Amino acid sequence: MEPMRKSSIYFIYLAVNLALLFLLSIHALVAVKDAVYGLDLKAEMVKKLELTDLCLFTEARYTRHLSQTDFNTPFQDHPMSFEHFPSGSIVEPPARLRMKGDRL
Amino acid sequence: MQWLEKQRNIIDFTLSSLLRRKTKNIALMIVYTLVVFVLASVMFFAEAIKKEASIILRGSPEIIVQRLVAGRQELAPVGYIEGIKKIRGVQSVSGRLWGYYFEPVAGANFTLMVPEDGSEKGQIEVGKGILRSMRASEGDILSLKSYTGDWVVLKIKGALSSESELVSSDLILTSEEDFRNVFGISKEYFTDITLHVRNSRELATIAQKIKDLYPDTRPIVRDDILRTYDSIFNWRSGLLLVIMAGAGLAFIIFAWDKASGLSAEEKKEIGILKAIGWETSDVILMKFWEGTAISLSSFLAGIILAYFHVFFTSSTLFEPVLKGWSVLYPKFRLTPFIDEAQVMTLFFLTVLPYTVATIVPSWRAASVDPDSVMR
Numbered sequence: 001m002e003p004m005r006k007s008s009i010y011f012i013y014l015a016v017n018l019a020l021l022f023l024l025s026i027h028a029l030v031a032v033k034d035a036v037y038g039l040d041l042k043a044e045m046v047k048k049l050e051l052t053d054l055c056l057f058t059e060a061r062y063t064r065h066l067s068q069t070d071f072n073t074p075f076q077d078h079p080m081s082f083e084h085f086p087s088g089s090i091v092e093p094p095a096r097l098r099m100k101g102d103r104l
Numbered sequence: 105m106q107w108l109e110k111q112r113n114i115i116d117f118t119l120s121s122l123l124r125r126k127t128k129n130i131a132l133m134i135v136y137t138l139v140v141f142v143l144a145s146v147m148f149f150a151e152a153i154k155k156e157a158s159i160i161l162r163g164s165p166e167i168i169v170q171r172l173v174a175g176r177q178e179l180a181p182v183g184y185i186e187g188i189k190k191i192r193g194v195q196s197v198s199g200r201l202w203g204y205y206f207e208p209v210a211g212a213n214f215t216l217m218v219p220e221d222g223s224e225k226g227q228i229e230v231g232k233g234i235l236r237s238m239r240a241s242e243g244d245i246l247s248l249k250s251y252t253g254d255w256v257v258l259k260i261k262g263a264l265s266s267e268s269e270l271v272s273s274d275l276i277l278t279s280e281e282d283f284r285n286v287f288g289i290s291k292e293y294f295t296d297i298t299l300h301v302r303n304s305r306e307l308a309t310i311a312q313k314i315k316d317l318y319p320d321t322r323p324i325v326r327d328d329i330l331r332t333y334d335s336i337f338n339w340r341s342g343l344l345l346v347i348m349a350g351a352g353l354a355f356i357i358f359a360w361d362k363a364s365g366l367s368a369e370e371k372k373e374i375g376i377l378k379a380i381g382w383e384t385s386d387v388i389l390m391k392f393w394e395g396t397a398i399s400l401s402s403f404l405a406g407i408i409l410a411y412f413h414v415f416f417t418s419s420t421l422f423e424p425v426l427k428g429w430s431v432l433y434p435k436f437r438l439t440p441f442i443d444e445a446q447v448m449t450l451f452f453l454t455v456l457p458y459t460v461a462t463i464v465p466s467w468r469a470a471s472v473d474p475d476s477v478m479r
Contacts, residue, residue, distance in 0.1 A: 005112070005116055006115070006116045006119040006120060006123075007112045007113075007115035007116045007119065009119075010115060010119060010397065013401065014400070014401070014404070017401075017404035017405065017408065018404070020408050021404065021407065021408060024408065024411050025442070027415075027440065028415075028440035028441075028442050031415070031439060031440050032439055032440065032441060035439040038267045038439075039156070039159050039160060039439070041265065041267055041268060042160040042267065042268050042270065042271055043159060043160045043162060043163045044163065045264075045268050045271060045272060046160050046161060046162075046163040046164055046271055047163030047164075048219070048220070048221075049217060049219055049220075049272075049275075049277070050164070050165050050200055050220065050298050051161075051164065051271055051272075052161070052164050052165070052168065052324075052329050053161075053271075053329070053332075054153075054157055054160075054161075054270055054271060054333065055215075055231070055233070055269070055270060055271055055272065055273040055274050055275075055434050056153075056270075056336075056426060056434070057426070057428060057430060058212065058213050058233075058273075058274050058430040058431070058432045058433070059213075059428045059429040059430040060213070060429075061204045061213065063428075064204070064213060064215060064274070065215075066332050066333075067324065067328060067329040067332040068168070068170070068177075068296075068324065070170075070172070070175070070176070070177060070322075085428055085429060086425065086428030086429065087426070087428050089344075089425075090336060090337060090344070090425065090426070091332075091335060091336045091337075091338075092335040092338055
């Protein structure tokens with residue numbers, strides 16, 4: 001049997017990848033549709049309990065409720081305590097604190 | 105048909121040429137795929153969490169009023185609630201009771217909260233993260249040390265749903281009496297005040313009126329809360345800047361390596377091709393397919409792997425970064441909200457520069473006399 005041409009192997013590779021991408025985009029569409037119930041449940045809980053933040057960073061008091069923080073909380077643990085929690089590398093201070101002329 | 109066959113022949117030749125430098129090109133593809141994988145993972149994660157936050161936090165209180173004393177948040181007196189109620193446009197006002205409790209056994213911070221509809225004294229509902237970190241289950245007893253040093257014994261009557269872990273993992277819902285007993289907060293105070301307004305367009309005006317009425321307060325409107333999560337995984341954040349800089353430098357090295365010229369072997373190859381009758385346009389076409397073969401294959405593999413990483417394995421590789429020093433970390437699976445424009449941007453930023461950087465030096469080599477190139 002004649003060996004398969006290299007270009008055919010390459011096109012098969014591309015086709016498989018594109019098919020996978022297509023399947024993943026279908027997965028994304030279906031998953032977003034399916035997630036409506038879960039998102040509603042979370043939104044309902046947020047409304048009922050009057051929550052303000054995602055429970056992503058529980059390492060420090062001021063990283064747990066990012067939207068409620070102020071200028072002093074990051075520095076209150078120790079006199080030399082500059083921002084040193086890893087989550088400080090992922091999020092910025094709330095826009096409210098970064099606005100000029102609206103300091104506290 | 106003839107055109108197609110010509111392209112296939114050129115691709116056959118290009119792939120054979122790439123396979124002659126197998127080790128170098130496979131290493132290149134692995135690095136390329138990894139760069140796309142990291143960038144796409146960050147992109148997918150950031151987009152999904154931002155979108156999810158914007159949907160679920162839409163139910164947050166419209167305005168939260170904090171009281172500040174000497175720049176720090178203090179408890180808000182009950183009297184403020186009455187005062188705020190009188191402001192025109194305010195529909196309802198209530199005091200919120202919540203605070204942090206550090207549990208030394210687990211080494212974790214918990215959020216204690218009093219739900220508005222109340223909770224039975226001596227009983228609590230807890231988030232799944234608390235059950236995991238305390239190795240407890242429903243019906244168990246959880247004792248909290250009060251401000252006097254006495255233990256407040258609470259029975260876990262139920263757990264909050266797993267689906268809601270992203271907002272409830274560290275929550276302890278307790279009764280007002282138990283909350284006040286643990287923290288020693290008298291009935292005249294609340295942690296902060298929340299309010300709902302009749303017309304959401306008046307939020308800014310009402311926030312200003314509250315500030316005028318009680319100058320020691322800081323009103324936080326809902327938009328501020330929603331905007332907070334817009335900056336999560338923003339490229340300007342420290343860690344992201346490092347990742348982006350690393351990926352950017354890797355691309356500059358790729359492009360530099362390609363654009364700074366071809367190896368003697370590659371030049372010789374182009375010379376021979378020209379000598380046996382290939383046109384300059386054929387050589388450029390061959391190099392175009394070479395650039396495309398490497399960059400497109402790596403891009404597709406990187407994007408697919410990133411999708412699996414973020415939405416099927418719950419971003420396992422990011423977990424240590426997100427977890428930081430926290431003991432309690434929620435288990436959650438993100439909804440795949442994909443921004444197609446971002447994927448296209450990543451495509452244009454990765455595939456195009458590499459392909460162009462492959463073509464340009466070959467065009468220069470292909471336009472000189474084959475005899476001088478081969479020598």
